[in-house]
Amino acid sequence: MRFVCRCGNMLTNQLDPNDTEYYVYSDREWSEFEKKGWIYFLDVPDPKYDVWRCEKCDRIYLFKENKVECNPKHLWKISS
Numbered sequence: 001m002r003f004v005c006r007c008g009n010m011l012t013n014q015l016d017p018n019d020t021e022y023y024v025y026s027d028r029e030w031s032e033f034e035k036k037g038w039i040y041f042l043d044v045p046d047p048k049y050d051v052w053r054c055e056k057c058d059r060i061y062l063f064k065e066n067k068v069e070c071n072p073k074h075l076w077k078i079s080s
């Protein structure tokens with residue numbers, strides 16, 4: 001998948017590994033994994049949310065569960 005950040009940087013997860021896509025789980029989800037004894041990484045399911053970070057501007061995009069759709073659900077930009 002490719003996505004153009006608002007800063008103009010092209011984001012993609014086509015390279016593996018990459019520094020764009022993050023695997024994020026809630027604390028509750030992670031606790032459930034621990035209860036089930038999932039310690040091998042292949043046993044851990046894909047996260048509910050697809051989170052991408054632009055390396056150039058630090059914007060964080062949160063995509064719907066359907067990774068094919070390129071419309072982010074939410075966008076964060078830290079202002080300083």
Ligand SMILES: [Zn+2]
Pocket residue numbers: 005006007008009054055056057058059
């Ligand atoms: Zn950007």
